[in-house]
Amino acid sequence: MSACDKTRREFLKATxxxxxxxxxxxxxxxxxxxxxxxKIKNHNPxxxxxxxxxxxxVISEVSLGGHGTQGLENRVQVLxxxxxxxxxxxxxxxxxxxxxxxxxxxxxxxxxxIGFASWPQKITEEYEKELSKERFVREIEGRxxxxxxxxxxxxxxxxxxxxxxxxxxxxxxxxxxxxxxxxVDVFEKVHKEGKVRWLGISAHNPKVFRRVLxxxxxxxVIIFPYLFLTEEFGGDSLxxxxxxxxxxxxxxxPFGAGTTFGLKPQQxxxxxxxxxxxxIKEMLQEPRLSAxxxxxxxxxxxxxxxxxxxxRDKPSGAKDKKAMEECRRNFYAHLTPEYQWLRQWETV
Numbered sequence: 001m002s003a004c005d006k007t008r009r010e011f012l013k014a015t016x017x018x019x020x021x022x023x024x025x026x027x028x029x030x031x032x033x034x035x036x037x038x039k040i041k042n043h044n045p046x047x048x049x050x051x052x053x054x055x056x057x058v059i060s061e062v063s064l065g066g067h068g069t070q071g072l073e074n075r076v077q078v079l080x081x082x083x084x085x086x087x088x089x090x091x092x093x094x095x096x097x098x099x100x101x102x103x104x105x106x107x108x109x110x111x112x113x114i115g116f117a118s119w120p121q122k123i124t125e126e127y128e129k130e131l132s133k134e135r136f137v138r139e140i141e142g143r144x145x146x147x148x149x150x151x152x153x154x155x156x157x158x159x160x161x162x163x164x165x166x167x168x169x170x171x172x173x174x175x176x177x178x179x180x181x182x183x184v185d186v187f188e189k190v191h192k193e194g195k196v197r198w199l200g201i202s203a204h205n206p207k208v209f210r211r212v213l214x215x216x217x218x219x220x221v222i223i224f225p226y227l228f229l230t231e232e233f234g235g236d237s238l239x240x241x242x243x244x245x246x247x248x249x250x251x252x253x254p255f256g257a258g259t260t261f262g263l264k265p266q267q268x269x270x271x272x273x274x275x276x277x278x279x280i281k282e283m284l285q286e287p288r289l290s291a292x293x294x295x296x297x298x299x300x301x302x303x304x305x306x307x308x309x310x311x312r313d314k315p316s317g318a319k320d321k322k323a324m325e326e327c328r329r330n331f332y333a334h335l336t337p338e339y340q341w342l343r344q345w346e347t348v
Contacts, residue, residue: 044086066092
């Protein structure tokens with residue numbers, strides 16, 4: 001680490017408390033007021049909406065992710081159904097999927113907040129040698145072109161290396177300060193140019209988020225696996241830390257890549273399990289989550305998932321409790337070796 005890098009990081013860490021404090025001062029007054037439905041994109045009275053941290057935007061508490069790895073043939077239908085159900089936040093990292101969504105969103109951009117990743121770039125140590133500011137900028141501009149827009153809401157680089165090139169957990173899940181510095185520099189450039197409004201990060205390693213939250217106030221959103229059985233880690237909670245910085249939290253992989261339904265990840269395509277909404281409803285009892293993004297392949301899965309929001313305040317009964325217990329047992333019984341890392345997200 002150079003002296004210059006160390007000095008810059010110390011400055012960022014010192015200023016982060018002031019930035020978070022200023023954000024929280026506004027946070028308390030915003031949260032005290034009812035959300036004005038007229039200012040929510042694509043509002044549906046059945047859907048719940050939550051503030052996304054210091055971005056100030058309000059997004060659907062069940063939102064739409066990119067899951068074209070299971071096939072791209074029906075993504076437009078998925079997007080259209082998501083809009084009908086009241087979703088207003090879309091986040092994907094698959095280039096071909098972005099292109100399809102870009103076509104489908106012609107004339108409908110005002111219904112959606114859009115986040116994206118500069119895929120296939122990953123910001124883990126294992127991938128670090130292939131990163132550059134120039135390449136990041138090219139990928140960002142590529143997504144702007146795909147969505148046929150001059151500005152997108154959030155860029156969120158991916159801190160996980162899967163597939164070809166992965167070697168060991170220590171490097172495929174960790175992100176260095178050198179790379180985070182590079183990401184911040186790129187964001188400040190594209191933000192100044194009016195191309196990206198906010199900076200987020202998705203990762204599969206809790207240590208990455210603690211570093212981001214404590215040292216980099218430029219990040220407004222963190223995105224990580226949040227399971228239906230995830231509990232708060234007493235005394236040193238990632239949820240509490242994010243709230244103290246007024247950083248939005250979005251949960252991914254609530255169904256453990258399908259294992260909660262007794263399936264392997266590749267078996268979930270096209271299947272609808274009527275226990276899904278029970279799990280989402282349980283997750284949404286956590287007020288510090290801004291949104292949950294379950295994996296979906298077909299529109300019918302969306303209908304099941306949003307029931308978790310539509311029925312969030314409905315008391316749980318014996319049937320719900322039975323579903324929770326069944327899914328808990330399934331998760332531990334069917335978690336495949338390549339997804340064992342999900343166990344570290346049982347507490348946050």
